[in-house]
Amino acid sequence: MLNIAPYIAKYVRSLHARCDKLQIPYSQSQFGVVLMVDVVGFSTLTTLAAEKGDSGAEAVALEIGTYMGKCIEIIEYFGGDVVKFLGDAVLVSFQVQSLENEMDSHEGESARDRENRQKNILVQRAFDCGLQLLARLSRYRVYLTAEERTKHRSSVDTDQRQDNNHHFFLFDESTSEHSSVDGSLQLSAALDIDYTYDATTFNLWNCIPILFGKSRKNKVYTARRRNSVKSCEMIKEKPSAVDLELHIALSCGNITNIILGEMYPANKAESDARLARIAKKNVHFSFINGDENISDHTLGYNGRLEYAICGPAVESLEDALDAAKAGEMSITSEAFDLFQGLDLSYEKRGEFYIVKGIGTQKNKNNRSYQPHFKGFPSIHTNHLAIDSSRFNQTLHIEPPTNDALNPLTSPNYLKYINQSALYRLQHSPDNNFPAQFRDVTIMFISLGKLNVATPEGLRSAQRAMRKTIRVLVKYEGILQQFAVDDKGATLLAVFGLPPLSHEREAIFAAKAAVELRDTFRSFLRDFSISLSTGVIFNSVLPQGNPYRRDPAIAGDTIILAVRMLKFPFAKKNIVCDFATKQQIGRMCEFEDHGENSVKGKVKPLQIFGLVRFASVRNKRPCGGEKNSDFIGYKSEMAEATEFVNDWMEAPNEHLLIISGPSGVGKSFFCHTLSKEIHSQDTICCWSSSTEVEKSSKYYLVKNILLALFEIIDSDQVPPNPRRRLSCYPGSPGSHAHDSIQFCALGLDGSGSSLSSSPPSPTTITTVKDLHVPSGNQNNAQLSTSFLSGSRFSNPGDDLSGENMPESSHELVDLITRCLKKCGEEEEFLPLFKVVFTALAGLHDNRATRRLDIRGRDILLTGVITRMVRYVSEHTGLVFISDDVQWADSASIRLLQHIHEHCQKVLLVLATRPIKDYNVTFTKKFREVGASREIKLNGLGAAEIAEIILQTFQTASVSSVSPEIVSVIQKRTGGNPLYVK
Secondary structure, X not given: OOOOHHHOOHHHHHHHHHOOOOOOOEEEEEEEEEEEEEEEOHHHHHHHHHHHOHHHHHHHHHHHHHHHHHHHHHHHHOOOEEXXXXXXXXXXXXXXXXXXXXXXXXXXXOHHHHHHHHHHHHHHHHHHHHHHHHHHHOOEEEEOOHHHHHHHOOOHHHHHHHHOOOOOOOOOOOOHHHOOOOOOOOHHHHHOOOOOOOOOOOOHHHOOOOOOOOOOOOHHHHHHHOOOHHHHHHHHHOOOEEEEEEEEEEEEEEEEEEEEEEOOOOOHHHHHHHOHHHHHHOOOOOOOOOOOOOOOOOOOOOOEEEEEEEOHHHHOHHHHHHHOOOOEEEEOHHHHOOOOOEEEEOEEEOOEEEEEOOOOOEOOOOOEOOXXXXXXXXXXXXXXXXXXXXXXXXXXXXXXXXXXXOOOOOHHHHHHOOHHHHHHHHOOOOOOOOOEEEEEEEEEEEOOOOOOOOHHHHHHHHHHHHHHHHHHHHOXXXXXXXXXXXXXXXXXXXXXXXXXXXXXXHHHHHHHHHHHHHHHOOOOOOOEEEEEEEEEEEEEEOOOOOOOOEEEEEOHHHHHHHHHHHOHHHEOOEEEEHHHHHHHHHHEEEEEEEEEOOOOOOOOEEEEEEEEEOOOOOOOOOOOOOOOOOOOOHHHHHHHHHHHHHHHHOOOOOEEEEEOOOOOOHHHHHHHHHHHHOEOOEEEEEEEOOHHHOOOOOHHHHHHHHHHHHHHOOOXXXXXXXXXXXXXXXXXXXXXXXXXXXXXXXXXXXXXXXXXXXXXXXXXOOOOOOOOOOOOHHHXXXXXXXXXXXXXXXXXXXXXOOOOOHHHHHHHHHHHHHHHHOOOOHHHHHHHHHOOHHHOOEOOOOOOOOOOHHHHXXXXXXXXXXXXXXXXXXXXXXXXEEOHHHOOHHHHHHHHHHHHHOOOEEEEEEXXXXXXXXXXXXXXXXXXXXXXXXXXXXXXXHHHHHHHHHHHOOOOOXXXXXXXXXXXXXXXXXOHHHHO
C-alpha cells in the first residue's frame, strides 16, 4: 500500500493532524530559520550524464541517490523540515510547531524568555545542520559508469576523501550493521532499511531550479575552480568523474506558511469524465487501497493543494547564497545577532558572515580568518565554536514518526501531489516509480512582485492558483509546483507526463497559456508566462527514503522556461522557444522577439511571443483545384468510388469510414475521393478535429456549419415556402395542427408526432439516444413549451454592442438569414453561442433564457438537423470529418443525429485504427443505413516505385532500385502525399 507521508512536509502533516477542516487559502506567520542547501558542480554532472545517455542516467541514479539520501538524514537529525526540492538545491525550514510550543516551557519562565530561548535553539539547530552538511557531504566524487565506480570507488573514495578530512557517512565509516558504538541507534538495523539505494534510484538530478536563480559563474566550469591544476588535469583524464560541493545560506526572521489551491474540485463529474478514457486503458492493481478499483482519486481530479513559505527570511536567501562559495555557509546579520557566546572563525563579506567547513579554514590567498567573539551573558548562551570532533561522531536519528510509516494517513495528503505522480505511485509496489526521460512542454508562470504574505496578495495568489488548476485540468496538464521567492510567486506546470500525454503537447500548453493570460490580465498587475519544449527527466527523489522524498522533474527545458521570463517583452505576455513554436505550427500567430542572450547558453536563444490562435479556415476542395495525380490505393479507391456511386443512385443514410494508422494518407485519400464525387449538384463540407480540442464542444462540426451556412446563403438553396409556424400563444398565423405537432414531440428518442402524415423537411424532430431521466420532466417541458410572447424579435436587441466586434455582427447576420431561409425561428440564434465563441456577447432571449445546458443541446441539434435535411433536398451533401478519434462528444452526437435523420447526406469519417483509439461510437453509426469501412495501411513497394517512375517520367528508366524504394518507404511511412 502507498505510504504518502514521506512526500509531504512535516509542517503540513502536523497542520492536518490538528485541523480537521482547513480553510483555503491558509496563512500562518511565525519566527523561523531557513536553510538553502545548494550543490555546486551539479551542472557538470548533468551535462556529462546526458552525453552518456541511459548509462549516465543510471549512474546519476546510483550516486546522487545515495548523496541526497544522506543529506536528508542529516537534516532530519537536526529537526529540519524539507519544504521544497529546488533543482540543485533544497529549501529547509526550522520552526516551532504549536504542540512543541505548548510542551516546551520551563517553570517560572516568562513568555519573552521562552521565545528568545526557542529562537536561539532554532538558530543553533540550523547552524549545526549546515556545518554537518559541509563537513560530511562536500567534495563528493561521482562516477558515471559502472567500470569507473568499480575501479575507483574502493581506493579513491576512501583515500582521497579521508585525506581531505571529509566524512561522507551518516553513521560510522564501518557499515551501520557492524557499528561498535555503544548506545547508538542504527537506523538501518532498526527499520530494516537499506541506505545504499539500488541502481534504479534517481535523485537530486530530478529537481528543478524554480525559485532561486544562480548569479554565480556557470557550474559547467566549476571543476576548473578546484584546488589546483593537478586536480583539473585529473578531471580531464577522467571526464566521467565529477566532484560535488555544497554552499549554504542561513537566514532567520518572520516566515509565513501558506497553502493555496482547491480542497475539493469545482466540477468533479466533469473531471472524472475527462479521465474516463484513461481508466479504460489502464486497469492495473492499485497499491493505494489494495484492490483493482481504478476509479479512485489518482485518476480523477479531487482537488489540488500546494504548500510554500515566504517572508523576509526567505527573500534574503538568494543574496546570502550568492555570497557563499563552494564549501562555505553564509549567515545573514539577523541570524548572526542571535548567536550568543559565539566563539567562531568567520569572514565578513559584505552584509553576510561567511563560515567555512572543516578543513577549509583558509581562503585562496592563504589569509586566515580572524576569530570574532560575541559575548551576551544569558542563561540561554549557545557555544557554537566549531569542534572538529563532532563531525567524527555517529548521528543518532530518531525513527520516522507513526504518520510517516503508516500508509493509512490523511487523504488530504494526496492533494499535495500531482495526478501524474499519484497515478504512477498507485501502480508501484515499492512507493516509487521508475526514472524516465519524457518529451514534454513546460509552462512556467511568474505572478510578478506579488506579496503573498499580505491578505490582498494571498487572495490574488489563490485566485491565480485556482484558475491555473482548472485550466490545467481542462487541457490535461500537471501542476508540478508553486513557490515564492524574493521575485514573487511562481507556478510550474508540465504537459506530457503519464498518463496525460499527447502527440503534440505544445498545442495543449498554448491553449492553456492563452486562456490564463486573458484571465490574469483582468486582476494581476504583473505576470509572465513562458513555454519551452524538450526532454526532461522524471523520478522520485530519493527513492526509499523514509523521511522525505519528492516526485521531481529536471532538465534544461525547465531552466530555459525560467530564464525566458527575465526579458521586458515577457511582461503580461506569453513567450516560447523555437521548439514550442515549431510544434504548434500555423495554429497560432507569433511575434518574433529575435535572438536573446540567456544565462547558461553559449549561443543566443530565439524567442517568440505567442499572440493568439489563428482562425482556422474551412477546408473545402473545389472542382477547380489542380489534379494531384493520386497514385496508390487503387483497389481501396475503387471500392470507395463504388460506394459513393451507390449513394448517388439511391441515398440511404450512407456512411463511409476510412481507417488507418497515422501517416498512411487518410486525409489525402479523402481529398482525392472528394474530387471524384464532386459535381455541380454535390458539395463536400470539410472538418477536422485535433487532440487539444477534444473537450471543446462542437469543435469538429464548426467548419461544417460554416460551410453549410455558405451553401444556404447562396442561390443553390431556395427559401423555404413552408415556414415553420411558431406555437407562441396568441401568435398570428398559428395553427392548432402545428402546435399540437410541435408540443407532442417526446424526448424518449421516438421523434414521432401525432400527425399521421410522413414528416416533411421542416417537421420538428428530436435528438435520438439523448434519454432524459423520467424524474426530470422540467427539461421536457422547457423543450416543448419554452416560447411565449411575440412572434418575432429583433436579433439586434439580443446583442451587446460593447462586446460584439464587427466580424461577430457579420456572423450573426449570416446565421439569421440562414434560419429565415430554412424556415426556422430567429429566436434560435443564441443557441449557436456554444459553437461560435464570437457570439459570446449575444444575449439570451425569451426562447432560450430558461433552458439549461442539456435543453440547449437538444434544441440546437434539432435546429441544425432540420437545416441540413432541407439543404439536402436541393443539393447533394457530403460531410467529410478527419481525425474523428479526437472528436468531442457533442459533435459526435450531432453527426449521429444527422446521419439517422438525413437520408440523403453522405457521411465520410477518417479515423485512426478503431481498436487502438477506442472509437466505439462508429458501431452506433453503422446500425443505421448503408455503411462500409476501408482500411489503409500505407503504400507497398510496387506502388512507391510506380510513383517514382511517373514523377520523373524518364523513358530510359523502367525500374527503380529496391534500396531506393526501401529508403522512401521508411521515411514516408507509405503516405502517398509524402512519397510524391
